Amino acid sequence: MRPLFQAQGSFTAERIEDPEAERFQPLLERCEDFFQLCFGRPARPDEGRQLPLERPPGVPSEAGHLIAVRDTSGQWVGVLEGLQGYRKPGEAYLGLMLLAPHVRGLGLGAALLHGYEDWLRSEGMHVLRVGVSEPNTSALRFWRRMGFEDEEWVGPMRQGELNYRVLRMRKTLTSPAATP
Numbered sequence: 001m002r003p004l005f006q007a008q009g010s011f012t013a014e015r016i017e018d019p020e021a022e023r024f025q026p027l028l029e030r031c032e033d034f035f036q037l038c039f040g041r042p043a044r045p046d047e048g049r050q051l052p053l054e055r056p057p058g059v060p061s062e063a064g065h066l067i068a069v070r071d072t073s074g075q076w077v078g079v080l081e082g083l084q085g086y087r088k089p090g091e092a093y094l095g096l097m098l099l100a101p102h103v104r105g106l107g108l109g110a111a112l113l114h115g116y117e118d119w120l121r122s123e124g125m126h127v128l129r130v131g132v133s134e135p136n137t138s139a140l141r142f143w144r145r146m147g148f149e150d151e152e153w154v155g156p157m158r159q160g161e162l163n164y165r166v167l168r169m170r171k172t173l174t175s176p177a178a179t180p
């Protein structure tokens, strides 16, 4: 585990290797509200192990990153799963950002996103995209508050037991010219 950044003084974001992904399982099971809303079912028994296996085809594993957010007691209370260099060099994609219900609504999401964006900049990324599920209206408000702009509606597509559209959103981190 490699510490990447801190948030709100008491949360640490650490890089996790793909084989450790199953350690996210208890967190994913605690987020049943999110899985019901976005997939129409709870987390699958192997949801954690699947996290790094569901990257788009053709993306090399070294392009992916898994980040665990832990509290001062060491409990994993959040996950960020993303890609660098997708679909172009210098562009990043955040596939999942999920916090345990008891740490939502406290500004932690914004603090983590700032740390994550700084880390991506240090890695030479100048654009960050997210895909927002149409039913997830509170997430859509969150990304808009964080400065993401609508790019394109994609779908409808099958997501678990549901069919809906996904809004691709985009935020400029730095201009390419400003990247050393």
Ligand SMILES: CC(C)(COP(=O)(O)OP(=O)(O)OC[C@H]1O[C@@H](n2cnc3c(N)ncnc32)[C@H](O)[C@@H]1OP(=O)(O)O)[C@@H](O)C(=O)NCCC(=O)NCCS
Pocket (backbone or CB within 6 Å): 034, 096, 097, 098, 099, 100, 101, 102, 103, 104, 105, 106, 107, 108, 109, 110, 130, 131, 132, 133, 136, 138, 139, 141, 142
């Ligand atoms: C989206 C998320 C990362 C934002 O982080 P955060 O620190 O909670 O951010 P905020 O405090 O700004 O709250 C964001 C929204 O979460 C919702 N929220 C707040 N507390 C919550 C709780 N205890 N349980 C569920 N949702 C909650 C609110 O509706 C809020 O939106 P609103 O203020 O526009 O109504 C976090 O709420 C989360 O993990 N949500 C579930 C997973 C998710 O939807 N991820 C985004 C996938 S695209």
